[in-house]
Amino acid sequence: xxVRAQAVTRLVxxxxxxxxxxxxxxxxxxxxxxxxxxxLDVDICGPSIPKIMGLEGEQVHQSGxxxxxxxxxDNLAVMSIGFLLSSPDDAVIWRxxxxxxxxxxxxxxxxxxxxxxxxxxxxxxTSDEHLSIVQYLSGAGIDGAVIITTPQVNNRKSCDEGKSFxxxxxxSPAAVAYxxxxxxxxxxxxxxxxxxxxx
Amino acid sequence: xxxxxxxNLDQVKHVxxxxxxxxxxxxxxxxxxxxxxxxxxGKKLGxLDVDLCGPSIPRMLSVGxxxxxxxxxxxxxxxxxxxQQLALMSIGFLLEDSDEAVVWRxxxxxxxxxxFVSDVAxxxxxxxxxxxxxxTSDEHLAVLENLxxxxxxxxxxxTTPQAVSTGDVRREITFCKKTGVKILGIVENxxxxxxxxxxxxxxxxxxxxxxxxxxxxxSVFLGSVPLDPLLTASLEEGRDFLQAxxxxxxxxxxxxxxxxxxxxxxx
Numbered sequence: 001x002x003v004r005a006q007a008v009t010r011l012v013x014x015x016x017x018x019x020x021x022x023x024x025x026x027x028x029x030x031x032x033x034x035x036x037x038x039x040l041d042v043d044i045c046g047p048s049i050p051k052i053m054g055l056e057g058e059q060v061h062q063s064g065x066x067x068x069x070x071x072x073x074d075n076l077a078v079m080s081i082g083f084l085l086s087s088p089d090d091a092v093i094w095r096x097x098x099x100x101x102x103x104x105x106x107x108x109x110x111x112x113x114x115x116x117x118x119x120x121x122x123x124x125x126t127s128d129e130h131l132s133i134v135q136y137l138s139g140a141g142i143d144g145a146v147i148i149t150t151p152q153v154n155n156r157k158s159c160d161e162g163k164s165f166x167x168x169x170x171x172s173p174a175a176v177a178y179x180x181x182x183x184x185x186x187x188x189x190x191x192x193x194x195x196x197x198x199x
Numbered sequence: 200x201x202x203x204x205x206x207n208l209d210q211v212k213h214v215x216x217x218x219x220x221x222x223x224x225x226x227x228x229x230x231x232x233x234x235x236x237x238x239x240x241g242k243k244l245g246x247l248d249v250d251l252c253g254p255s256i257p258r259m260l261s262v263g264x265x266x267x268x269x270x271x272x273x274x275x276x277x278x279x280x281x282x283q284q285l286a287l288m289s290i291g292f293l294l295e296d297s298d299e300a301v302v303w304r305x306x307x308x309x310x311x312x313x314x315f316v317s318d319v320a321x322x323x324x325x326x327x328x329x330x331x332x333x334x335t336s337d338e339h340l341a342v343l344e345n346l347x348x349x350x351x352x353x354x355x356x357x358t359t360p361q362a363v364s365t366g367d368v369r370r371e372i373t374f375c376k377k378t379g380v381k382i383l384g385i386v387e388n389x390x391x392x393x394x395x396x397x398x399x400x401x402x403x404x405x406x407x408x409x410x411x412x413x414x415x416x417x418s419v420f421l422g423s424v425p426l427d428p429l430l431t432a433s434l435e436e437g438r439d440f441l442q443a444x445x446x447x448x449x450x451x452x453x454x455x456x457x458x459x460x461x462x463x464x465x466x
Contacts, residue, residue: 045334046221046367088366091373093335096305124222124333125252126302 035116038069040106041080042133043123044099045092050082058083066111079110096128103132207273208316208349210323211245213464215383216342216354218375220367222253222333225388226357228434229424230330231259233355235441236457238284242325245276247315248289249342250332251301251308257291261437267292273318288319305337312338316345326464333367335374343378352464353381355421359389360408368409372416383421383463385413386456390423393449419463422456425449 041049050056050070058070060083069077081092081102094102112118120137122130134142208214217233219226227250234244248256257263260279267288268275276286290301290311303311321327332338343351354375358368368385375382387409406423413420427449433440441450 043334045336046370048221048367051366089369089373091335091370091377093340093374093377095309095337095340099305099336125250127252127308128304128337131302131304 035075036114037076038112038115038118039076039078040118040120041078041082042103042106042120042129044081044094044102044129046123047080047082047085047092049078049080049121053078055083056088060084063111066109069110069112077112077115079106099128100132103129104136107136207318207320208327208346211321211327211349212324213326213352214329214346214349215326215352215460215464216329216331216339216380217357218331218339218354218371219333219357220369220371224333224357224359225424226333227255227259227330228430229355229357229386229388230328231256231434232424232430232440232453233457233460234285234326234328235439236453237326237461238280239441239454240457240461242461243284243323245286245321245324245327246288247319247327247329248287248291249312249315249338250330251290251303251311251338253332254289254291254301256287256330257289258437259434260285260287262287265292270320272320274315274320276319276321286321286324288315290315308337309341312341313345316342335370339374340378343380351380353383355383355460356385356418357388358385358409358412360387360406365408365412368412369416372418382418383460384419385409386421387423389426391425393425393427393429393447419459421459422452424452424456 039049039053041047043049050058053072055070055072055078060070060079061068067079069079070083071077085092120133122133217226217230227248230246234246238244246256246260248254257277262277262279265277267277274288276288277292279285279287329342331342354371356368356371356375358365372382374380387407390406390409409423410420412418425448427447429444429447430440430449433443441453444450
């Protein structure tokens with residue numbers, strides 16, 4: 001299948017295995033770099049992108065050229081199932097095949113326009129959503145994956161599982177790990193601690 | 200239903216699902232700590248880890264990579280303690296390579312969960328805790344469908360204070376209402392930070408979102424557990440935090456939540 005974005009020059013598949021909610025904050029950096037960015041939320045059961053990007057309550061419109069994504073800035077377009085739900089209490093209780101169908105629709109029917117970077121936020125785990133997005137985008141080519149983690153050993157193990165997934169699936173290039181949260185704690189303690197011991 | 204299915208869950212007094220809307224909220228941690236707290240209270244526990252793509256409970260309980268055996272009634276669970284008060288079954292036991300990713304689509308996950316639920320010879324248990332992956336999808340539906348023949352007492356929902364997390368838990372609440380699962384209560388995890396050097400509990404992250412959510416949705420607020428590096432380290436090393444640090448405020452928090460849960464189950 002063809003991705004509707006007219007010029008998708010680079011695809012970065014964002015691949016967190018054990019979800020740290022803060023992983024999504026990383027995406028706020030790229031739009032400042034004067035490039036066209038598309039952000040696709042394929043966490044069908046737990047779409048957090050609308051809230052994190054300050055887009056709660058936004059609706060998706062349909063036209064002759066397809067669904068229009070929601071624009072945060074002129075160069076940052078966002079699509080999420082969150083925009084199709086009418087209430088924050090609405091639950092998406094779908095099995096794998098239906099989720100896959102939705103992801104396909106997002107890629108096929110959304111009028112992304114010209115895009116330099118398509119960033120895909122995936123749910124935790126290594127399942128339908130991950131297999132499908134890699135499969136559907138295989139024609140366009142995925143540049144790579146970013147794995148977000150926190151320092152705990154359990155999460156490092158999950159990152160290994162994520163990397164293992166990427167090697168099992170063809171055309172999924174290398175991954176980069178990024179550690180989050182720990183600096184926030186260090187910064188707080190170093191400026192507020194009354195103890196002589198370093199944190 | 201055949202007699203072995205009925206037998207395997209028939210002596211389990213209470214079944215509690217542990218749910219979260221989003222990943223990374225510490226659901227497996229809460230499941231493990233609740234199990235340990237209930238065991239300290241003299242109960243016989245079982246944990247069923249149906250997070251097929253991210254099974255972390257074996258490491259938290261320091262059971263490593265044991266071999267799983269079968270008996271006439273089905274799979275024999277792995278015991279995390281010599282007194283056999285805490286039984287565990289996890290997909291992690293069936294993987295040859297611990298770094299191997301379980302890359303399965305929904306139907307395959309559904310089939311395996313069905314086996315887990317009906318084919319593990321749990322024996323007599325006071326409480327079976329079912330640790331689920333985040334979300335509202337195949338695994339959750341599979342667990343409920345296979346437990347339909349047996350009573351599910353309800354679900355404990357885990358969130359962190361942030362609004363993004365509580366937003367996801369609202370969807371879990373809807374899932375419970377639609378599937379007829381009683382909400383036993385909400386636990387707010389990583390609520391405040393206990394620095395072992397400063398010995399202070401500071402709110403570097405927000406606090407109170409879980410309690411607000413409970414009020415908003417008319418659910419019971421079971422309590423909050425702080426982000427405690429000593430707890431984290433215990434889990435990484437597979438040590439029993441409750442035994443090692445009984446004086447800590449985190450211990451008090453977890454014990455209170457476990458006692459509240461037990462009261463509502465026995466009521």
